[in-house]
Amino acid sequence: MTERIYNFSAGPAVIPLPVLEEAQANMLSLPGVGMSVMEISHRSKTFDEIIQGAEAGLRELLNIPKDYAVLFLQGGASLQFAMVPMNFLSLDASADYIVTGSWGKKAVKEAQKFGTADLAANMADGGFTRVPNQDELHLNSGAAYVHMTSNETIEGVEFKREPEVGQVPLVADMSSNILSRPIPVDKYGIIYAGAQKNMGPSGVTLVIIREDLLPRIREGLSIMLDYRTHVKDKSLHNTPNTWGIYILNLVCKWLKDKGGLEGMQQENEAKAKLIYDAIDATDFYRGHADADSRSIMNVTFRLPSEDLEKKFANEATAAKLDGLKGHRSVGGIRASIYNAFPREGCEALVEFMKEFEKRNG
Numbered sequence: 001m002t003e004r005i006y007n008f009s010a011g012p013a014v015i016p017l018p019v020l021e022e023a024q025a026n027m028l029s030l031p032g033v034g035m036s037v038m039e040i041s042h043r044s045k046t047f048d049e050i051i052q053g054a055e056a057g058l059r060e061l062l063n064i065p066k067d068y069a070v071l072f073l074q075g076g077a078s079l080q081f082a083m084v085p086m087n088f089l090s091l092d093a094s095a096d097y098i099v100t101g102s103w104g105k106k107a108v109k110e111a112q113k114f115g116t117a118d119l120a121a122n123m124a125d126g127g128f129t130r131v132p133n134q135d136e137l138h139l140n141s142g143a144a145y146v147h148m149t150s151n152e153t154i155e156g157v158e159f160k161r162e163p164e165v166g167q168v169p170l171v172a173d174m175s176s177n178i179l180s181r182p183i184p185v186d187k188y189g190i191i192y193a194g195a196q197k198n199m200g201p202s203g204v205t206l207v208i209i210r211e212d213l214l215p216r217i218r219e220g221l222s223i224m225l226d227y228r229t230h231v232k233d234k235s236l237h238n239t240p241n242t243w244g245i246y247i248l249n250l251v252c253k254w255l256k257d258k259g260g261l262e263g264m265q266q267e268n269e270a271k272a273k274l275i276y277d278a279i280d281a282t283d284f285y286r287g288h289a290d291a292d293s294r295s296i297m298n299v300t301f302r303l304p305s306e307d308l309e310k311k312f313a314n315e316a317t318a319a320k321l322d323g324l325k326g327h328r329s330v331g332g333i334r335a336s337i338y339n340a341f342p343r344e345g346c347e348a349l350v351e352f353m354k355e356f357e358k359r360n361g
């Protein structure tokens with residue numbers, strides 16, 4: 001086999017090896033089918049089993065209540081930035097946005113095209129280093145919804161619990177921490193997430209939506225941009241990303257075989273702790289996020305200078321630790337350690353950090 005290296009990419013990101021192996025083994029022909037998954041009709045019995053398996057897998061792992069629909073859409077989380085306000089906001093209404101980083105800012109920009117997007121909190125001061133406390137939220141009980149980003153991938157800032165929003169539907173962009181730990185789905189009105197971090201390849205967007213919200217959707221939307229279309233047609237109104245849903249189904253099976261999300265959370269917390277402990281052990285490395293808002297998926301930190309950061313990322317790549325350069329908008333170093341990222345890779349990074357400091361500290 002071609003050698004695999006440690007992939008710290010923020011997304012598309014590492015996929016579990018057993019999943020890749022199974023996909024590889026069945027690439028030319030799904031067992032008993034004689035065709036690859038990419039060659040079969042999305043209306044075939046075989047694909048029906050795959051998409052139903054993916055939905056059932058997610059329902060079991062996330063304990064999704066029955067009154068929620070599970071959708072597999074396209075257009076990425078970025079389209080959801082627009083679809084949520086398009087469906088639920090109007091020019092004479094407002095929605096509350098809790099902004100804890102770069103992706104939340106983008107969501108606000110899209111919402112402003114459809115109605116009023118109020119900032120229930122804007123944590124931009126200091127460069128998005130923490131999530132707000134409950135008493136810092138300026139919530140409007142008449143808002144159409146409250147939007148939050150459960151994990152800001154670029155800054156590495158994560159909510160550890162849901163904000164209390166009363167009766168207003170809570171909408172969460174969970175692109176970068178979905179399936180990393182159990183969540184109380186019933187606290188949310190809508191959850192959406194691009195697949196390409198914890199669920200599979202890019203090109204599938206998961207949407208989990210409470211069905212009692214559907215009557216609130218405004219009329220006159222394009223068919224493809226109206227959630228009701230996809231609920232009614234069970235994500236098969238048009239041709240979905242069949243390959244992506246196939247991989248997502250395998251990822252759910254992998255997670256179930258591992259014992260589900262409680263075990264995954266423990267593993268993730270232990271992996272993140274290894275790196276955060278290494279950051280805290282010295283003044284050479286400086287964590288970006290405040291301790292109680294630290295992401296267990298995206299560990300962000302700085303070095304004493306940008307030159308050293310560049311050198312760190314380059315030398316790490318040469319040492320087969322790839323993808324550590326921070327996002328171009330904020331710089332620094334970011335280690336993305338999603339579910340499928342192995343603990344050994346975190347240990348290797350910690351060793352590299354110690355050794356790099358010795359040479360450059």
Ligand code: PMP
Nearest residue numbers: 076077078103153173175176194
């Ligand atoms: N939200 C978050 C939290 C993200 O991390 C990303 C992608 N990195 C996006 C939205 C945008 O996702 P997509 O590329 O699927 O549109």
